[in-house]
Amino acid sequence: SAVISQKPSRDICQRGTSLTIQCQVDSQVTMMFWYRQQPGQSLTLIATANQGSEATYESGFVIDKFPISRPNLTFSTLTVSNMSPEDSSIYLCSVSRQGPNEKLFFGSGTQLSVL
Amino acid sequence: AQRVTQPEKLLSVFKGAPVELKCNYSYSGSPELFWYVQYSRQRLQLLLRHISRESIKGFTADLNKGETSFHLKKPFAQEEDSAMYYCALWGGANNLFFGTGTRLTVIP
Numbered sequence: 001s002a003v004i005s006q007k008p009s010r011d012i013c014q015r016g017t018s019l020t021i022q023c024q025v026d027s028q029v030t031m032m033f034w035y036r037q038q039p040g041q042s043l044t045l046i047a048t049a050n051q052g053s054e055a056t057y058e059s060g061f062v063i064d065k066f067p068i069s070r071p072n073l074t075f076s077t078l079t080v081s082n083m084s085p086e087d088s089s090i091y092l093c094s095v096s097r098q099g100p101n102e103k104l105f106f107g108s109g110t111q112l113s114v115l
Numbered sequence: 116a117q118r119v120t121q122p123e124k125l126l127s128v129f130k131g132a133p134v135e136l137k138c139n140y141s142y143s144g145s146p147e148l149f150w151y152v153q154y155s156r157q158r159l160q161l162l163l164r165h166i167s168r169e170s171i172k173g174f175t176a177d178l179n180k181g182e183t184s185f186h187l188k189k190p191f192a193q194e195e196d197s198a199m200y201y202c203a204l205w206g207g208a209n210n211l212f213f214g215t216g217t218r219l220t221v222i223p
Contacts, residue, residue: 004158031209042119043159043201043213058210092159101147101205106159 002027006093006107013083013114020079021110023093028073031099034066035092037109043092049076083114117142117206121214128192129222136187136217138176138202148178148185149203149211159201162187172196192221 003026013019023032032049046066047055055068070076080087093107118141128134140146150162163171165178165185176187185202202214 033209040215042215045210048209056209099209101211103161103164104151104211108158 002029002095002097002105004093004095004105004107006110008110009108010111011113013112015084015114017083018079018081019083019112020077021091021093023076023078023095023107025074025095029095029097030073031096032070032076033094033096033104034068034076034078035094037090037092039089046078046091049078080112083112085114088112088114117146117204117210117212119202119204119212119214121200121202121217123217124215125218125220127220127222130194131191134189134192134196134219134221136200136202136219138185138187138214140183140185140202140204142183142204142206144206146178147205148176149205150174150176150185150187151201151203151213153199153201154195155198162200192219194221194223197221 005024007022034046035043036046037043045058046061047057049055049068049070051070051073065081067079091110094104096102096104120139122137148165151159152162153159174189176185178185197220199216199218201216204212
């Protein structure tokens with residue numbers, strides 16, 4: 001298994017500011033993902049965090065809005081930039097040792113509210 | 116396009132009754148299907164994968180390609196089964212598509 005520490009667990013932010021969410025894994029993993037879960041919606045993949053290179057973003061998500069870092073195989077950050085109330089959501093870090101068709105491990109999530 | 120549909124947002128059953136959580140998918144290729152579960156105040160975790168054909172906590176799910184379904188079943192519901200259940204589909208690449216989830220409540 002993989003133990004994931006995600007922080008902060010929740011935050012309330014002002015419009016126009018940015019928040020960086022951290023994801024720390026207790027062992028090296030091949031793949032790290034960032035998901036968003038808007039109220040009443042399903043989990044949506046934002047991007048795959050690639051170690052040592054730029055993240056791979058899904059349709060509808062861009063690097064300027066959601067910059068991602070992954071300096072090594074155990075750590076990643078997601079920044080939600082220039083926030084608006086529409087960004088209020090749960091953000092989840094997820095990891096897999098091989099790929100999403102293998103078992104995904106999830107962090108506890110970050111509940112973000114933007115005023 | 117890949118899509119996962121869970122038609123029931125809420126499902127309540129009595130303890131000891133059978134339970135079935137519905138999941139339908141849309142995918143042109145050969146999918147891999149999963150069920151994830153989130154118990155109260157716990158993180159999302161894998162319940163089962165269709166290719167492993169195993170039964171976890173008494174739950175089973177059979178992939179029906181003709182009906183494009185992957186319903187989750189348990190013959191006798193327990194109170195500890197109360198949770199949020201998500202069906203998910205992997206169609207290649209790095210994306211796992213999730214349904215909107217079904218909240219199961221088992222009534223004592």
